[in-house]
Amino acid sequence: MRVKVGVNGYGTIGKRVAYAVSKQDDMELVGITKTKPDFEAYLAKERAIPVYAAGEEFLPTFENAGFEVAGTLNDLLEKVDVIVDATPEGMGAKNKALYEKAGVKAIFQGGEKASVAEVSFVAQANYEKALGKDYVRVVSCNTTGLTRTLSALQEYIDYVYAVMIRRAADPNDSKRGPVDAITPSVTVPSHHGPDVQTVIPINIETSAFVVPTTLMHVHSIMVELKKPLTEKDVIDIFENTTRVLLFEKEKGFESTAQIIEFARDLHREWNNLYEIAVWRESVSVKGKRLFYIQAVHQESDVVPENVDAIRAMFELAEKWESIRKTNRSLGILK
Amino acid sequence: MRVKVGVNGYGTIGKRVAYAVSKQDDMELVGITKTKPDFEAYLAKERAIPVYAAGEEFLPTFENAGFEVAGTLNDLLEKVDVIVDATPEGMGAKNKALYEKAGVKAIFQGGEKASVAEVSFVAQANYEKALGKDYVRVVSCNTTGLTRTLSALQEYIDYVYAVMIRRAADPNDSKRGPVDAITPSVTVPSHHGPDVQTVIPINIETSAFVVPTTLMHVHSIMVELKKPLTEKDVIDIFENTTRVLLFEKEKGFESTAQIIEFARDLHREWNNLYEIAVWRESVSVKGKRLFYIQAVHQESDVVPENVDAIRAMFELAEKWESIRKTNRSLGILK
Amino acid sequence: MRVKVGVNGYGTIGKRVAYAVSKQDDMELVGITKTKPDFEAYLAKERAIPVYAAGEEFLPTFENAGFEVAGTLNDLLEKVDVIVDATPEGMGAKNKALYEKAGVKAIFQGGEKASVAEVSFVAQANYEKALGKDYVRVVSCNTTGLTRTLSALQEYIDYVYAVMIRRAADPNDSKRGPVDAITPSVTVPSHHGPDVQTVIPINIETSAFVVPTTLMHVHSIMVELKKPLTEKDVIDIFENTTRVLLFEKEKGFESTAQIIEFARDLHREWNNLYEIAVWRESVSVKGKRLFYIQAVHQESDVVPENVDAIRAMFELAEKWESIRKTNRSLGILK
Amino acid sequence: MRVKVGVNGYGTIGKRVAYAVSKQDDMELVGITKTKPDFEAYLAKERAIPVYAAGEEFLPTFENAGFEVAGTLNDLLEKVDVIVDATPEGMGAKNKALYEKAGVKAIFQGGEKASVAEVSFVAQANYEKALGKDYVRVVSCNTTGLTRTLSALQEYIDYVYAVMIRRAADPNDSKRGPVDAITPSVTVPSHHGPDVQTVIPINIETSAFVVPTTLMHVHSIMVELKKPLTEKDVIDIFENTTRVLLFEKEKGFESTAQIIEFARDLHREWNNLYEIAVWRESVSVKGKRLFYIQAVHQESDVVPENVDAIRAMFELAEKWESIRKTNRSLGILK
Ligand SMILES: NC(=O)c1ccc[n+]([C@@H]2O[C@H](COP(=O)([O-])OP(=O)(O)OC[C@H]3O[C@@H](n4cnc5c(N)ncnc54)[C@H](O)[C@@H]3O)[C@@H](O)[C@H]2O)c1
Ligand SMILES: NC(=O)c1ccc[n+]([C@@H]2O[C@H](COP(=O)([O-])OP(=O)(O)OC[C@H]3O[C@@H](n4cnc5c(N)ncnc54)[C@H](O)[C@@H]3O)[C@@H](O)[C@H]2O)c1
Ligand SMILES: NC(=O)c1ccc[n+]([C@@H]2O[C@H](COP(=O)([O-])OP(=O)(O)OC[C@H]3O[C@@H](n4cnc5c(N)ncnc54)[C@H](O)[C@@H]3O)[C@@H](O)[C@H]2O)c1
Ligand SMILES: NC(=O)c1ccc[n+]([C@@H]2O[C@H](COP(=O)([O-])OP(=O)(O)OC[C@H]3O[C@@H](n4cnc5c(N)ncnc54)[C@H](O)[C@@H]3O)[C@@H](O)[C@H]2O)c1
Incomplete structure (x- = not known):
């Protein structure tokens, strides 16, 4: 069938x-x-x-x-x-x-x-x-991105605080701005946290900002751990998580621009990056807190x-x- | 003299x-x-x-x-x-x-x-x-901005996590980019937290991102409280803190653009906004955590x-x- | 009265x-x-x-x-x-x-x-x-800008072709885009030429483009001369024209950013630049054609x-x- | 071989x-x-x-x-x-x-x-x-773009004046700006005209501007005709010119963003648009002058x-x- x-x-x-x-x-x-x-x-x-x-x-x-x-x-x-x-x-x-x-x-x-x-x-x-x-x-693209990496860490999560830096317009939208400003969602925590909770039952709060870019959203994620986890553990987990990829600044991935360039270099249709991009160097554990930064290709994830x-x-x-x-x-x- | x-x-x-x-x-x-x-x-x-x-x-x-x-x-x-x-x-x-x-x-x-x-x-x-x-x-401009509001809250602070969304270039700098990208500091926590600690002894970690705007930096701040504090308390504290101003989205302050417009409307020289701008609606207490969003006029604070x-x-x-x-x-x- | x-x-x-x-x-x-x-x-x-x-x-x-x-x-x-x-x-x-x-x-x-x-x-x-x-x-701001310099040259003008590179949004407008695109007015000649003709009777055609900036419009102007004129003549004329100022790249005026910085340095209210800014080095006569580039502060001219x-x-x-x-x-x- | x-x-x-x-x-x-x-x-x-x-x-x-x-x-x-x-x-x-x-x-x-x-x-x-x-x-990409369409019109050309609105940085370059400014080449005519003359012997002058976009260059072209030509003639010529494509605003091609979207929709590798994009509606003949607007994908033409x-x-x-x-x-x- x-x-x-x-x-x-x-x-x-x-x-x-x-x-x-x-x-x-x-x-x-x-x-x-x-x-x-x-x-x-x-x-x-x-x-x-x-x-x-x-x-x-x-x-x-x-x-x-x-x-x-x-x-x-x-x-x-x-x-x-x-x-x-x-x-x-x-x-x-x-x-x-x-x-x-x-x-x-x-x-x-x-x-x-x-x-x-x-x-x-x-x-x-x-x-x-x-x-x-x-x-x-x-x-949504943001909720999918958060869920992909957080569900992989789910058993370790006590609490998550994620800040989302959102693209203002998709690349083919030449109407929406801003041209030169940062626009916060002034309702904090933003609605994105509860949206993640429609998929996985974790304790999460978020805030969100719109900035003048078209390529990707970026998430700055902080996790309060309920059991110990090393940076290497997290890298291992992400390496074994489908639809999550690790990118190294050291290899030239300095910004969302090079991450999209990677998708273009792969000759992906529409430069789709279906996978969530985690910067490897950003994975960091300080005491009971884990930090990492990820980028989400809103058009395709x-x-x-x-x-x-x-x-x-x-x-x-x-x-x-x-x-x-x-x-x-x-x-x-x- | x-x-x-x-x-x-x-x-x-x-x-x-x-x-x-x-x-x-x-x-x-x-x-x-x-x-x-x-x-x-x-x-x-x-x-x-x-x-x-x-x-x-x-x-x-x-x-x-x-x-x-x-x-x-x-x-x-x-x-x-x-x-x-x-x-x-x-x-x-x-x-x-x-x-x-x-x-x-x-x-x-x-x-x-x-x-x-x-x-x-x-x-x-x-x-x-x-x-x-x-x-x-x-x-620095960012450290000054963080210190102004956090020192006012100092006795309540157990831990701070601040995400900084930074302007890419000052308004009179037409060389620096990016034009269309978000650039993270992949070293997390970033150096900004320790820099605050050179002024006030608080427990703080930060992450930082550069985005294509010239007007202001924006900080998304989360404070773990060591003693209870209501939203009204925080507003009161900020209203009584020098060089900190509250701005309301409801009055049209939707983004950094309108905050700078306010400084222009005041006929401030170079549109200087010496004060740190806190969005009033963003002040939010959820359990033991306080959230707020502030903008920093990097050229003048x-x-x-x-x-x-x-x-x-x-x-x-x-x-x-x-x-x-x-x-x-x-x-x-x- | x-x-x-x-x-x-x-x-x-x-x-x-x-x-x-x-x-x-x-x-x-x-x-x-x-x-x-x-x-x-x-x-x-x-x-x-x-x-x-x-x-x-x-x-x-x-x-x-x-x-x-x-x-x-x-x-x-x-x-x-x-x-x-x-x-x-x-x-x-x-x-x-x-x-x-x-x-x-x-x-x-x-x-x-x-x-x-x-x-x-x-x-x-x-x-x-x-x-x-x-x-x-x-x-309009553009028509005022064109008229200021062209009326000063009026007796020499046989024909004018001006290309206008327009700011996408005013600085306090955080809604309008584009973020990363150039939008032409596909109707060429654009309506700006006839609009100049409502003020001065010259033969003028124009085309227009919107680009992701907030600061100023820029005009690339080409004049077919009906009688000879040297570059020095043109500079002299502009120096004697009210509400027109000459700016030198050599002094650091590399883009519209530094021109606006000049207005900020003057402590003009809202960084108003009531005057039309002509780049001195751009004034050029090649045979019967005069070229020059000017910038218009759309908010104030x-x-x-x-x-x-x-x-x-x-x-x-x-x-x-x-x-x-x-x-x-x-x-x-x- | x-x-x-x-x-x-x-x-x-x-x-x-x-x-x-x-x-x-x-x-x-x-x-x-x-x-x-x-x-x-x-x-x-x-x-x-x-x-x-x-x-x-x-x-x-x-x-x-x-x-x-x-x-x-x-x-x-x-x-x-x-x-x-x-x-x-x-x-x-x-x-x-x-x-x-x-x-x-x-x-x-x-x-x-x-x-x-x-x-x-x-x-x-x-x-x-x-x-x-x-x-x-x-x-160069600009010279190639100008030469493609102008060589097709060569026998009709008396004189060309082209204004080039250039992208500031390629999409994978997150260093170069400006973020919010327009930067003219103050030397007018710019070097692009003589560069076209290294390929075809036409009478051409140009001026050039950098604007905060990454996608494409745009050219506003004015041709003084040495023999009559109708808009339909020009369209016919371009339709029969290799590596030149006509795009209609009416079909949604409002800016360079949608032209690049077209290349993405075609699943072109890196969204390459090897062809020069002429906006069909922009082709216009007024007396002895022909106007048209074209966009050049600088990365691939x-x-x-x-x-x-x-x-x-x-x-x-x-x-x-x-x-x-x-x-x-x-x-x-x-
Ligand atoms: N763009 C993103 O980043 C993104 C990411 C994830 C999820 N989403 C969600 O996907 C959905 C679609 O978003 P999008 O970005 O593709 O929007 P879009 O504007 O790109 O596409 C919407 C399409 O629907 C068409 N349309 C408009 N009115 C219609 C009607 N009455 N009937 C049928 N079609 C109609 C439009 O012409 C357009 O082609 C939304 O729910 C959005 O929140 C968007
Ligand atoms: N711009 C900001 O947002 C900002 C905010 C707070 C603090 N700061 C700090 O302030 C300091 C200055 O930064 P800025 O933004 O004003 O830089 P700037 O580039 O705007 O100004 C620096 C000035 O120093 C001049 N200069 C260069 N070499 C010099 C030399 N050898 N001797 C004397 N002058 C020289 C330059 O010509 C320029 O005029 C830096 O430490 C910076 O980190 C900057
Ligand atoms: N901004 C420019 O660059 C510029 C330059 C020259 C000329 N203009 C022209 O000046 C005029 C105003 O443009 P602007 O840029 O100041 O626009 P704007 O949007 O900044 O201001 C218009 C004002 O009118 C108000 N308004 C809306 N509806 C109203 C109503 N029914 N009655 C009274 N006020 C109302 C709006 O709230 C706003 O404050 C337009 O004709 C525009 O084309 C604008
Ligand atoms: N990018 C465009 O829009 C464009 C369009 C048409 C023509 N061009 C021309 O093409 C040429 C290349 O430009 P680009 O945009 O591809 O530049 P680029 O910076 O993207 O690529 C240049 C490459 O050369 C490498 N490189 C640096 N030093 C080197 C060395 N010593 N030996 C070998 N490789 C070295 C760099 O690492 C980089 O990979 C220039 O002449 C440029 O003017 C560029």
């Missing part, structure tokens, strides 16, 4: 998930939706991906441009087993009624509240929870999670089989 | 200290040094500030441009009681021998190691320590400290008299 | 015009309008500037915050002889009916179409045209124009008397 | 040229040089590309890191027919003696003076000139030129055969 997958909302996340789905031998990409015939729509068509209008209201725009669509979202919903909703923040919750009506399973993204789904999902942390479920939320979520929802594979399959298909290094 | 002051190194910090000194009725600005006749040198001259060459080796540059200097650094040293060294990081230590030879007292800046001076100084924290001293180091350091070194005034005098002369709000 | 002036829209331009008006001995600042009680509103109040709600609809916001206003825009209109409209782009045209009904003269800004007023105004180019008029439009426009509208002074008076009051260098 | 190619200087340009060479069936990549064992060196090794030390003086660095090199530059030079020099600006000229001594042909990049080589090269403009030559200079230069130097193919071969191998769209 190949699960029939549709993608509603073909933007930063949607187009990457569509690509990843098309690389799986147990899934089939049935179509994607667009609200307008921009270059992304044309490219999808050129690649023989059926393009549906995201709703009836968008049909005129396509017609005016002479762009033939394969139908509307409702038509797509009739053809799929599961829809990956990657529409803008908050829109997924509104779309849910449509999916229920059509009787298709649905995956939502991190811009939605946890309550939109039965489970908030990070494959390596709680794959089993999504087995057979109808509605799964793949958590959640992509393998969407693939695994589909497998779990249709019980196509058990946890590690799915993770390994996804990793292999996307060139994830480990 | 008016203390005769010279400034060696007339850049970001030096020109502001020179200005501040010229506003004091118990000090006299005798001259400043320059390495080349750029617009800052011409402006100093237009304002009747004697301009000295920073060394013999710089004389030809001035001569070629037809810019008449008042002498060299050595000439200036003969005329002053104290020299404020605001040369680039690390150069102050090398200059110290000259100052010793000339028998003048000297103030160094935060780019120098603590060992360059007898005391590392933040007026409101340890003014008395500098009384009568010959060599004083005004600590250390300026009043230099003025107070001079007063302490010459025993011109006791602590609060000096602080109040400096505050009044610079329009510091409280 | 002191002309009674109100300012509707107290943002980047409005607050600077209000300040400039308050510095004139033949004008009186009667009040300003705000839509909400942010820090700019509080600062105005602290400075005893009467704050009016920009409309009835904004009253609840002020009431909720306990901020007492002096009335609404309509109340302000009853007390003034002229209103300076500095509301966001396009809103001035809608406001005009209110001003007509109240029987007050009005000045509009460059975000409005030329048709909103009887004359499009740059003092040194066409002061006389505004004499006694009821509705005057002070043209139109401010003296607003003051002069008021004088012209009330026939308080003839052209050069007004320009000199405005220059003196604002510290404009020449 | 497969030409044996070495690459000296494995940075932005060098690594892309090495990749492109490895895609050619008539060339063989023999090795590359590195000065230190950073991640680029490790990745090369992983891909079985022999890594040589760029000189004896660099050997200790490799040894200390336990990185085994295949020899030094001199060893590499013994094994190759041609060396592609992609060392930093100005270093190629110094290296030339080495290449002469080793008796290998050499290609230099645009950071070198024209005099370093026998011919300055852009394949579609002057392929024949490089036939059989020993030393060829592939011109010269890469196909290096490949073609090798073919010409060894007379492996005639012009269009080489260009087509290169295009096909790199996925160049036309």
Whole structure:
């Protein structure tokens, strides 16, 4: 059986998930939706991906441009087993009624509240929870990044305080700023801590800042340990954690720029870095506290999670089989 | 008695200290040094500030441009009681021998190691320590910022973890980047914690990041409390702490951009914000932990400290008299 | 007689015009309008500037915050002889009916179409045209910048092609981007050429680009000469042109950053640079073509124009008397 | 015969040229040089590309890191027919003696003076000139971009004035700024015009500016026509010009960000856009003047030129055969 997958909302996340789905031998990409015939729509068509209008209201725009669509979202919903909703923040919750009506399973993204789904999902942390479920939320890029490394340390964690330095806009967004400022989330602790807790039950508080960069988020993490752990232990744990990679400043990884350059040097599609990047030199234990710094490629770290979520929802594979399959298909290094 | 002051190194910090000194009725600005006749040198001259060459080796540059200097650094040293060294990081230590030879007292800046001076100084924290001293180091912009708020909370502090999001370049520096990246200090904890400890004996660890902005540094501070404290207590303390101001997001202070705009709206010279800016809404107590976020105007927060350091070194005034005098002369709000 | 002036829209331009008006001995600042009680509103109040709600609809916001206003825009209109409209782009045209009904003269800004007023105004180019008029439009920052230098060269101009490299956001705007992109106006020639022609009848075409900076616009100007002119002639002309200053790279003016630093070094309020900055070394004549590069401080170059426009509208002074008076009051260098 | 190619200087340009060479069936990549064992060196090794030390003086660095090199530059030079020099600006000229001594042909990049080589090269403009030559200079990214579109229009050109808005740093360079400024080349006309004239004999003047972006350079081009041409003619010409692509704002190409996104959507290695991007809507003819705007991906537009230069130097193919071969191998769209 190949699960029939549709993608509603073909933007930063949607187009990457569509690509990843098309690389799986147990899934089939049935179509994607667009609200307008921009270059992304044309490219999808050129690649023989059926393009549906995201709703009836968008049909005129396509017609005016002479762009033939394969139908509307409702038509797509009739053809799929599961829809990956990657529409803008908050829109997924509104779309849910449509999916229920059509009787298709649905995956939502991190811009939605946890309550939109039965489970908030990070494959390596709680794959089993999504087995057979109808509605799964793949958590945000930041939450996925925090969960990847913290779940690996979970038994040692007494308390976590993480400061997130967030990119202001994705690389293809030329509207959003700031150009020259730092914007704090003045509500401290920020909402990111509780979001991690929708996946793993750890004691965590966070604060968050937006800075004028497009490439990656960076997390400065401090863990109060409940049992002793050396720096070498932590490095060993991370080296044995899937979707986490260690980068050395000494080898030229001075900033997020060189980490992205590494993904470009690998010829990853869209320079995706599906893995969380931990600076090796930053791993430091001082008494009962562990510190480390990691970077998160916001555009892509959640992509393998969407693939695994589909497998779990249709019980196509058990946890590690799915993770390994996804990793292999996307060139994830480990 | 008016203390005769010279400034060696007339850049970001030096020109502001020179200005501040010229506003004091118990000090006299005798001259400043320059390495080349750029617009800052011409402006100093237009304002009747004697301009000295920073060394013999710089004389030809001035001569070629037809810019008449008042002498060299050595000439200036003969005329002053104290020299404020605001040369680039690390150069102050090398200059110290000259100052010793000339028998003048000297103030160094935060780019120098603590060992360059007898005391590392933040007026409101340890003014008395500098009384009568010959060599004083005004600590860095970040250390000054951390010390201002943390010394006010000192008796409540068990442990501090502060994450510093640093501006990449000062506004008048068009050479330094990055343009689009986040650069961590991969050595965690960073050197900033120990630097605070040169002023106040608290238990503090820090991490630091450079981001593409010019306006201010931002600190995300977490304090483990040794005795209970409410949010209101903290606000009250900060409201009664000199050189600390509370800013409300609700009034439009969404980022460092609006905080600097406030300084511009006040018509502060160079938009100096001598005060540390704490976001009122960010002050938050969760159990035994206090969180708050502050911004530091790196170009100017250390300026009043230099003025107070001079007063302490010459025993011109006791602590609060000096602080109040400096505050009044610079329009510091409280 | 002191002309009674109100300012509707107290943002980047409005607050600077209000300040400039308050510095004139033949004008009186009667009040300003705000839509909400942010820090700019509080600062105005602290400075005893009467704050009016920009409309009835904004009253609840002020009431909720306990901020007492002096009335609404309509109340302000009853007390003034002229209103300076500095509301966001396009809103001035809608406001005009209110001003007509109240029987007050009005000045509009460059975000409005030329048709909103009887004359499009740059003092040194066409002061006389505004004499006694009821509705005057002070043209945009870019048009003012182009007009200042081009009107000085007018008799030599056969054709002008100017490329404008525009700042993305004002320094206090932390919302607008881009963070890392260049955005062209793809309609070439852009609308800026015709806008210059609303002030001076020259043959001009332009193109425009937005880049991630906040400080200044930069113009690369090429003039096809109708009669010979040497580089020295051009320098002489600019040296004798009011509100135009020459800056030398050789003195350290390498970019817009140092030009703004110069305004900061002058302790100009908000680092206003009312004057257009021409790089001296860029002035170059090759055969029949003249090239030069200028920078425009978008936040402030139109401010003296607003003051002069008021004088012209009330026939308080003839052209050069007004320009000199405005220059003196604002510290404009020449 | 497969030409044996070495690459000296494995940075932005060098690594892309090495990749492109490895895609050619008539060339063989023999090795590359590195000065230190950073991640680029490790990745090369992983891909079985022999890594040589760029000189004896660099050997200790490799040894200390336990990185085994295949020899030094001199060893590499013994094994190759041609060396592609992609060392930093100005270093190629110094290296030339080495290449002469080793008796290998050499290609230099645009950071070198024209005099370093026998011919300055852009394949579609002057392929024949490089036939059989020993030393060829592939011109800079900007010159290549200007030459591609202007050579297509050459017979219509009376005079060209081009304004170049340049990226400040490449994406993997986190050192260079500015963060928030525009930096003009104050020498106008800039050196870029004469550089175009080393390839095609047209009458051209230019000016240049650096802005805080990493993605692409943008050129605002104005052509004085010597014979009539309509907008449709120009579009037709560009549609029939190799390595030039038309992009429509209407399809979402609002800035350089979306143009690079297009290359990412194509899954181009390193998001290379070998083609010059012309905004279709910007093509405009007003009387005797033609305007258009183009963007240049500085990291990659010269890469196909290096490949073609090798073919010409060894007379492996005639012009269009080489260009087509290169295009096909790199996925160049036309
Ligand atoms: N960009 C990130 O960094 C990131 C990372 C992880 C998770 N997320 C989450 O993923 C979701 C999508 O974010 P994104 O960054 O891909 O956004 P995006 O803006 O890049 O893409 C959203 C897409 O949805 C389309 N769209 C708009 N209205 C629609 C409608 N009514 N129906 C269907 N499609 C519509 C848009 O045209 C766009 O193509 C959000 O929940 C977001 O929070 C984003
Ligand atoms: N800029 C900040 O944010 C900041 C904040 C607090 C402390 N500091 C510290 O203040 C000190 C000065 O920093 P800055 O930012 O003002 O640097 P700066 O580069 O702005 O100014 C240094 C000045 O010293 C001059 N100079 C160079 N060589 C000299 C020499 N041999 N003799 C005399 N002058 C010489 C330079 O021309 C320049 O004018 C450093 O220790 C720095 O760490 C800087
Ligand atoms: N900022 C510049 O660079 C610049 C330069 C020259 C001319 N201009 C022109 O000046 C005008 C104002 O621009 P700005 O940059 O000062 O904008 P701004 O956004 O900084 O200020 C506009 C102000 O108007 C207020 N406002 C919004 N709605 C209002 C209403 N209904 N009634 C009254 N006030 C209202 C806003 O709160 C804000 O304070 C525009 O026409 C603009 O094109 C701007
Ligand atoms: N980056 C661009 O946008 C661009 C575009 C077109 C042409 N160019 C030209 O290409 C050439 C290379 O530029 P780049 O941008 O690739 O530079 P780069 O700095 O990215 O790469 C240069 C490489 O040379 C290495 N190197 C340094 N010293 C060396 C030595 N002695 N021997 C051998 N290698 C050494 C460096 O380590 C680096 O890997 C320059 O002439 C430049 O002007 C650059």
